Amino acid sequence: MSKHHLGEFEEIVLLTVAILYDEAYGVAIIEEMEKRLDRKVSIGSLQTVLRRLEKKGYLVSEFGESTSVRGGKRKRFFKVTNHGRNTLEKTKDQRMALWNAIPKIAFE
Numbered sequence: 001m002s003k004h005h006l007g008e009f010e011e012i013v014l015l016t017v018a019i020l021y022d023e024a025y026g027v028a029i030i031e032e033m034e035k036r037l038d039r040k041v042s043i044g045s046l047q048t049v050l051r052r053l054e055k056k057g058y059l060v061s062e063f064g065e066s067t068s069v070r071g072g073k074r075k076r077f078f079k080v081t082n083h084g085r086n087t088l089e090k091t092k093d094q095r096m097a098l099w100n101a102i103p104k105i106a107f108e
Contacts, residue, residue, distance in 0.1 A: 006091050009045070010049055010053060013033075013046065013049050013050065013053065015088065016029050016032050016033050017059060017080055018088070023077075024077060025064070025076055025078065026075075029046060030043065050078060057083045058080065058087055059080060059084055060078070060079055060081055061077060061078045064077050
């Protein structure tokens with residue numbers, strides 16, 4: 001197994017953070033995932049994975065400015081690091097290698 005292994009949910013979260021780019025914060029990530037995947041996501045499970053991905057060096061985060069809309073509470077924005085991008089690319093290559101290895105007859 002590669003040292004670049006990502007679980008399915010980790011991969012989806014990383015990809016969603018990349019899609020949202022400068023707007024990747026908790027609620028926006030959940031909304032994007034639910035819209036694109038028609039899948040419910042809890043804030044608790046997302047926060048756990050975001051912390052784990054940050055600890056692994058795949059993401060970095062920083063707080064945005066406080067706003068009156070959120071009662072002065074600041075949003076934590078996430079970005080994919082170069083290490084995260086490289087890991088996503090390796091994961092994609094591994095998956096494509098598996099798909100490409102399937103003989104056509106297997107799906108007939």
